Amino acid sequence: xxxxxxIVILLLVLLLxxxxxxxxxxxxxxxxxxxxxxxxxxxxxxxxxxWLASEPEQRPDEFLRPRPPFDRALAVxxxxxxxxxSDERSRSRMLDWLENSGQVASWLRDLSARxxxxxxxxxxxxxxxxxxxxxxxxxRALGDPVFxxxxxxxxxxxxxGGAQARQALIATLSEENRWSVIRIADLLAEMGPVVxxxxxxxxxxxxxxxxxxxxxxxxxxxxNDATPFLSAELDELDRDVRAxxxxxxxxxxxERAIPGLVNALHDPEWPVRAMxxxxxxRLNARAAGSExxxxxxxxxxxxxxxxxxxxxxxxxxxxxxxxxxxxxQDAFARDSALAALEASGELTRQLMPLTSSDAGSRQDAxxxxxxxxxRVSGHRLAAIRDLQxxxxxxxxxxxxxxxxxxxxxxxx
Amino acid sequence: MTIxxxxxxxxxxxxxxxxxxxxxxxxxxTLINLGYVAIFFLSMRSLWxxxxxxxxxDYEQIRQSELAPPISLLVPAHNExxxxxxxxxxxxxLNYSEYEIVVINDGSTDDTLATLASAFDLRRSDTxxxxxxxxxxxxxxxxxxxxxxxxxxxxxRGGKSDALNAGLxxxxxxxxxxxxxxxVIEQDALLRLVKPFIESPLETIAAGGIVRVANGCTVxxxxxxxxxxxxxxxxxxxxxxxxxxxxxxxxxWSAARSLLIxxxxxxxxxxxxxxxxxxxSDETDTEDAExxxxxxxxxxxxxxxxxxxFVPDPVCWTEVPETLKVLTNQxxxxxxxxxxxxWLYRGMMFRRRYGAVGMFGMPWFVAFELMGPVIEVLGYxxxxxxxxxxxxxxxxxxxxxxxxxxxxxxxxxxxxLLEEMAFRRYPRWRDLLRLLAYGFLENFGFRQYMSxxxxxxxxxxxxxxxxxxxxxxxxxxxxxxxxGAEA
Numbered sequence: 001x002x003x004x005x006x007i008v009i010l011l012l013v014l015l016l017x018x019x020x021x022x023x024x025x026x027x028x029x030x031x032x033x034x035x036x037x038x039x040x041x042x043x044x045x046x047x048x049x050x051w052l053a054s055e056p057e058q059r060p061d062e063f064l065r066p067r068p069p070f071d072r073a074l075a076v077x078x079x080x081x082x083x084x085x086s087d088e089r090s091r092s093r094m095l096d097w098l099e100n101s102g103q104v105a106s107w108l109r110d111l112s113a114r115x116x117x118x119x120x121x122x123x124x125x126x127x128x129x130x131x132x133x134x135x136x137x138x139x140r141a142l143g144d145p146v147f148x149x150x151x152x153x154x155x156x157x158x159x160x161g162g163a164q165a166r167q168a169l170i171a172t173l174s175e176e177n178r179w180s181v182i183r184i185a186d187l188l189a190e191m192g193p194v195v196x197x198x199x200x201x202x203x204x205x206x207x208x209x210x211x212x213x214x215x216x217x218x219x220x221x222x223x224n225d226a227t228p229f230l231s232a233e234l235d236e237l238d239r240d241v242r243a244x245x246x247x248x249x250x251x252x253x254x255e256r257a258i259p260g261l262v263n264a265l266h267d268p269e270w271p272v273r274a275m276x277x278x279x280x281x282r283l284n285a286r287a288a289g290s291e292x293x294x295x296x297x298x299x300x301x302x303x304x305x306x307x308x309x310x311x312x313x314x315x316x317x318x319x320x321x322x323x324x325x326x327x328x329q330d331a332f333a334r335d336s337a338l339a340a341l342e343a344s345g346e347l348t349r350q351l352m353p354l355t356s357s358d359a360g361s362r363q364d365a366x367x368x369x370x371x372x373x374x375r376v377s378g379h380r381l382a383a384i385r386d387l388q389x390x391x392x393x394x395x396x397x398x399x400x401x402x403x404x405x406x407x408x409x410x411x412x
Numbered sequence: 413m414t415i416x417x418x419x420x421x422x423x424x425x426x427x428x429x430x431x432x433x434x435x436x437x438x439x440x441x442t443l444i445n446l447g448y449v450a451i452f453f454l455s456m457r458s459l460w461x462x463x464x465x466x467x468x469x470d471y472e473q474i475r476q477s478e479l480a481p482p483i484s485l486l487v488p489a490h491n492e493x494x495x496x497x498x499x500x501x502x503x504x505x506l507n508y509s510e511y512e513i514v515v516i517n518d519g520s521t522d523d524t525l526a527t528l529a530s531a532f533d534l535r536r537s538d539t540x541x542x543x544x545x546x547x548x549x550x551x552x553x554x555x556x557x558x559x560x561x562x563x564x565x566x567x568x569r570g571g572k573s574d575a576l577n578a579g580l581x582x583x584x585x586x587x588x589x590x591x592x593x594x595x596v597i598e599q600d601a602l603l604r605l606v607k608p609f610i611e612s613p614l615e616t617i618a619a620g621g622i623v624r625v626a627n628g629c630t631v632x633x634x635x636x637x638x639x640x641x642x643x644x645x646x647x648x649x650x651x652x653x654x655x656x657x658x659x660x661x662x663x664x665w666s667a668a669r670s671l672l673i674x675x676x677x678x679x680x681x682x683x684x685x686x687x688x689x690x691x692x693s694d695e696t697d698t699e700d701a702e703x704x705x706x707x708x709x710x711x712x713x714x715x716x717x718x719x720x721x722f723v724p725d726p727v728c729w730t731e732v733p734e735t736l737k738v739l740t741n742q743x744x745x746x747x748x749x750x751x752x753x754x755w756l757y758r759g760m761m762f763r764r765r766y767g768a769v770g771m772f773g774m775p776w777f778v779a780f781e782l783m784g785p786v787i788e789v790l791g792y793x794x795x796x797x798x799x800x801x802x803x804x805x806x807x808x809x810x811x812x813x814x815x816x817x818x819x820x821x822x823x824x825x826x827x828x829l830l831e832e833m834a835f836r837r838y839p840r841w842r843d844l845l846r847l848l849a850y851g852f853l854e855n856f857g858f859r860q861y862m863s864x865x866x867x868x869x870x871x872x873x874x875x876x877x878x879x880x881x882x883x884x885x886x887x888x889x890x891x892x893x894x895x896g897a898e899a
Contacts, residue, residue, distance in 0.1 A: 005807050005814075012818045019825050020848055023832055027844060117464050148465055179611040182479055183470070216479070299542055301584040331540040338538075379536030379552075386535075387557065 037070055044075050048082075052090040063097060076103055080128050095129060108134065111141050119149045127156025135160060139168045151180050158187030166191055170202050173210035185213035189220040196222045200229050212244050219248030227254040234260045239269040246272060250279025258285045265291050265307075270300040277303060281310025286317050293321045296333035304332060308340030319346050327371045334375055348388060354396035369400055427803045430794065434804055437791040438812055444780045445819040448660075452826055455664035456833075462663075462724055463834045471603045474610065475509055481609060482510035483602060483680070484583035488575035489517055489593040493524045497531045499593055502634020504559055508602040512561040514579045515593075519569025528564055532556040537563075539582075545691035547578040572676070573692035573699040580683065580691055588686070590700075592677040594731060595623075596631055601726035605680045608721050615719040618681045618707060620674030621726035622658045624837070625651045629729065636729050641843040644734040645850075649858050652851045654732075656827035659724065659834070666722035670773030672708070674720070676700030678728035685711075685718075695756065698749025705757050708769045724834065743862060744869035747785075751870060754778055785863035786870065791816070792860060817855050824851035 047062040066072035079094045086094065098104050110122035123141050126134045138160070141153035154172055157165040169188055175181045188195045199214045206214060215233065218226050230252070233245035246264050249257040261283070264276035277295050280288045292314075295307035311318035323346075325337035341347040353365040372381060385397045474480050485503060489496050496515070503513050517525050528534055534554035541550060548570035556562035567578050576590060587609060591597060601621060608616045628642030641648055665671045676699065686692075686703070689710045696702045704720060711718040733739040754777055761778070763770045795812045798804035828847050831837065838844060 002807055005811050009810065009814050009818075012814060012822065016818060016822050016825060016852075019822065019829060020852075023825070023829050023844070023848065026832060027836075027841070177611050178613055179474075179607065182477065182610070183473065186473070301542075305584075331538070332542075335537075335539050377536065377538050380538045383535035383537075383557070 033070075037074060040067075040071060041074055041078070044071065044078055048075070048078055052086075052093060057093060059097070072101075080125060083128055095131065098129070104129065104131075104134070108137050111137055116146045116148060119144060119146070120152050123149055123152035123156055127152060127159055130159050132160065135162075135164060139164065142168050142172050147175060147177055147180055150175070151183065154180075154184050154187060158184075158190060161191060166195055166198065170195070170198055173202075173213055174207055175209070178209050178212075181209050181213040182216070185217045189217045193221045193223065196226060200226065208238060208241070211238075212240055215241065215244040215248050219244070219251040222248065222252050224252065224254040224256075226252060227256050231257055231260040234264055239267075239272055242267065242269070243271040243275045246275035246279050250275070250282040253283060255283060255285075258283060258288065261285070262288050262291050265295055270298070270303055273298060274300065274302040274306045277306040277310050281306070281313040284314060286314055289314060289317055289321045292318075293325055293333075296325055296328070296336050297330040299332070304336040305339075308336040309343075311337075312340045312344040312346065319344070322346070323350065323368065326368075327375060338376065338380075342384070342387070347384070348390075348393070351388070351393060351397065352390070354400060355390070355392040366400060369397065370404075373401070373404060430798050430803050434795055434798055434808060434812075437787060437795060438808060438815065440787050441791065441812065441815045444784060445815055445823075447776065447780060448823055449819075451664035451668070452660045452823060453664075454667045455660050455662075456826075456830060458663050458667040459659065459724055459830055459834045471600055474603050474607065475507060477509075477610075479610065480509055480603075480606060481587050481613075482512075482585040483508065483606065484579075484585040484588040484683070485511060485513045485591055486576055486579035486583065486588055487513060487515045487591050487593050488572050488579065489515055489520065489524055490569070490572075490575075491520045491522045491524060492593045493520070493522045493527045495594050496524055497527060498634055499596070500528075500532070500562070502596050503591070504562070505599065505634060506597065506602055507599045508606075510585075511602065512563060512584060513559075514582050515562070515564045516575040516579045517564060517566045518571070518575040519567065525564070525566055529554065532562055532564075533558050534564055541578075541581045543581055544687050545577040545580055547574050547581065550578055550582075553582065571694050573694040576699070577691040580687065583683065586683055587680060588683050589678070589680045590676055591728070592730065595677050596626060596634060596636060596729040597678065598727040598729070599635065601678070601728065602680075604726040605678075605723055608719065608723060609680070609682070612719060615717050616682070616721065617685045617711070617718050618674055618679065618704065618720045620662070620671070620680075620722050621678045621728055622722075622724055623654060623675050623677050623728050623730055625654055625732050626729035627732055627734065631729070639837050640840065641838060641846055642734075646736060646739060647732055647734050648846060648850050649854050650732045650739075652824055652827065652847060652854055655831050655847075656824055658722075659830040660823060660827040662722040663724055663830075665773065666720075668768055668772065669719075670768040670776075671720050671722055672705055672769070672773050672777060673701045674704050674722075675728070677730055678726070696749050696752035697745050698753065701749055702753045702756065705753055705760075705769075705774075708766065709757055709760055712766045712769070740865050743865050744872075747782075747866040747869040748873050750777070751782055751873060754782060782870075785866035788816070788860075788863045789867050820855040820859060821852045824854055827851065 044062055047060040051058065051060050051063060062071065063075055066075055076098070079098060083091060083094055104126075107122040107126050110118050111126075113119050113122070119141070123138065123144075126138060135157070138153045138156050142150055142157070144150050144153065150172060154169055157168055166188070169184055169191075172184055173181055173188075175184065188199070196218055199217060203211055203214050215230070218230065222230075227249065230245045230249050234242055234249075236242055236245070242264065246261060249261060258280065261276045261279050262285070264272055265280075265288075267273050267276065273295065277292060280292060289311065292307045292311050296304055296311075298304050298307070308322065311322050314321075319341070322337045322341050325333050326341070328334050328337070338347070341350075350368055351365050353361045354369070356362060372384070376384070381401075385394055385401075388394050388397070487499070487503070492499075500513065500515065515528065517528070534556055537553045537555040539553050539555070541553070548568040550565050550567045552566045554564040554566065556564075563582060565578055565582055567575065570578075580588065587606070589602070589605070605619055605621050608619050625642065625647060626636065627644065627647040628640045630637045630640070641651060662671060662673070679700065685707065689706055692699045693702055693706070707718075707720060733742060754774065757774070760766045760770045761774045766774070791812065795804065795809060799806065799809045825848060828844075828851050831847075832844075838847065
């Protein structure tokens with residue numbers, strides 16, 4: 001028993017001491033290494049500048065025979081950093097060096113390494129090269145069991161482009177991780193409208209997350225041809241699919257979508273209602289004015305805000321509806337209408353005639369102010385007044401209000 | 413083996429009992445430490461994975477993405493006139509595409525509201541509140557004329573949970589983040605904290621970031637400019653403690669799918685679920701822990717797949733107490749809150765339905781986090797006493813001391829290792845050496861004192877009220893929230 005306890009104690013104390021020494025040594029090593037690398041990097045960068053500027057090509061010693069231990073890795077890193085922004089000549093020199101020194105082959109081997117991180121960084125680096133020789137290897141890497149590797153391969157393929165890359169990326173939209181799906185979607189969107197048809201064909205076999213992402217891509221690069229498909233998506237069971245479809249319809253801007261979107265304003269799920277309202281604004285759907293006005297009474301802020309914004313986008317008709325809604329029974333509706341009128345500058349425009357000397361043109365503005373006094377609290381009214389930049393308008397508002405107050409006092 | 417003043421029979425019986433208890437203590441200590449070591453390794457694995465993966469994360473893309481969900485920041489404030497403006501300036505600079513800030517002035521008796529009104533040009537707004545959660549009356553809603561995304565509620569004092577509920581009623585967006593008025597959130601923190609919500613939008617319902625100690629750091633314009641260890645010893649001890657609790661504790665608990673605490677100082681939640689379960693409750697002294705445990709319960713009851721996660725790199729810097737007295741009060745409150753929470757949800761223990769939380773998290777918290785200090789304090793008294801009286805073999809005494817002190821030191825130093833491995837936020841050599849020294853030294857005195865404080869909190873709470881749960885509301889303290897599971 002004693003012996004065991006002694007051994008346990010010894011081990012624990014050794015472990016503790018070892019841990020402390022390790023932490024300190026690790027810190028020291030990284031500090032020293034960072035300093036050394038910084039120095040060598042400067043030397044290598046200078047050599048690289050000479051090399052890339054030389055005519056005919058003269059490869060400096062630093063690149064012909066990299067000095068151990070870190071020079072080679074540093075030189076490769078420098079190449080990777082400079083490749084994306086370099087001209088054709090420098091690019092071909094660097095690629096030539098990377099291929100001939102066996103670096104490209106080593107990365108291709110690394111794609112099947114045991115460690116996830118070696119595979120991931122190999123895929124990333126191959127992507128920076130943008131050379132067609134590695135396309136097949138990258139498509140294979142899209143089937144990697146670890147998503148970090150798949151993501152890097154996808155990014156590399158996105159940079160390469162082409163039909164094969166496109167097909168492979170669409171297949172990868174079935175990723176589980178929603179964020180990586182979004183990133184693949186971005187890559188697809190960058191490839192342009194060619195992907196839309198292929199996406200619409202693939203959607204029936206897709207899972208939920210990929211479907212959402214596909215809808216986002218269509219929203220970004222699609223055109224009117226996608227409208228029938230998207231309108232049908234408004235009847236899907238999944239609320240996010242419906243919301244995305246509504247949003248996409250707004251972005252594409254085809255008027256045929258309006259009836260479906262008006263229906264979607266009554267959707268039981270608020271994200272769908274909010275997106276439909278926004279889309280109707282983008283489509284400039286004047287006919288939907290009264291429906292949008294009803295949406296101002298929604299209990300979700302987002303739906304109200306989008307509906308009010310949409311109405312403000314509809315031009316004079318929509319602005320009239322908003323003004324009418326200032327007198328609505330519902331406090332939520334009044335508040336959102338007022339906010340939208342203020343934000344669009346319409347409120348100021350409608351109050352401006354107060355400063356005119358013509359009694360006839362003042363009439364409407366006075367009526368509006370009356371509605372405001374009866375429906376809006378004193379504090380809010382004061383804020384509205386204070387926010388008017390025009391000094392004349394402020395004093396005109398004051399005088400109308402004080403006259404109204406005086407009359408009230410006289411009556412009572 | 414004779415004990416004075418006792419006859420031979422009683423003496424023998426007592427001796428047998430003491431020996432049994434001693435053995436129990438040693439077994440208990442070994443178990444608890446093995447458990448902590450296991451959690452440490454879980455943490456280490458998840459942190460390692462995290463830092464490798466993070467290397468490639470594109471936060472800039474999240475910032476620009478339209479798909480990043482908008483966030484409502486809820487900032488309850490009670491008598492914060494001195495610091496609130498600076499805190500808000502820091503929040504207004506956060507790096508995130510769409511968010512609003514809802515400050516809830518919870519019946520302050522100082523001039524918090526007036527300070528805010530003049531600093532941000534507040535105006536009364538008529539915006540009606542969507543009363544989804546009950547809360548004390550809201551006197552007025554103010555909107556800033558300078559910052560369109562700043563809202564201030566002025567309400568009757570109702571405590572922190574009530575303030576948060578009022579904030580939820582006024583908030584617009586589908587995600588909300590609770591933030592203490594006296595903490596500083598790092599610029600990219602929201603981007604980092606929102607990531608799990610984007611990655612798996614259906615399952616993720618809550619995420620907590622890491623809380624770090626701001627004492628000693630230079631803060632300018634609401635940003636932490638340089639990270640330096642504080643001068644105060646008590647504060648440095650807490651730095652080690654927080655590292656251990658978050659990096660060596662919560663990271664592991666999160667990996668084991670039984671994260672029971674998200675700090676109220678910095679947590680992000682999905683609003684729908686929180687409103688469905690009735691919002692914050694003031695039944696316990698620590699509304700943040702209670703909320704998370706209730707979330708676990710309701711989600712499991714409804715058999716919904718869900719995730720509550722810890723994200724190790726969104727940082728919230730917070731001032732910690734530098735006097736023993738304030739620290740003692742804070743820890744008493746946390747421990748009382750832990751006890752109340754565990755008692756409220758005792759029904760979840762050992763029930764399959766509650767998954768890892770019921771089978772592993774809750775029992776662990778009761779057996780080790782809650783009762784640990786009691787056994788520990790008893791051990792410090794009884795084991796040496798038994799040895800003095802000649803009942804206990806010296807081998808046991810040595811074993812006890814080793815398990816109690818050396819393993820503790822190993823875990824603290826291990827937490828420093830995790831920090832070095834994943835973040836290395838303390839760049840000065842001096843600070844690293846001090847962290848290591850304090851990690852070692854905290855096991856001789858500080859930890860024992862904290863255990864004593866917790867035992868006292870337990871005893872007092874049990875003494876004061878027979879049926880716990882009817883806790884007299886102590887109002888909300890502005891102290892930072894708990895680092896929780898002390899590892």
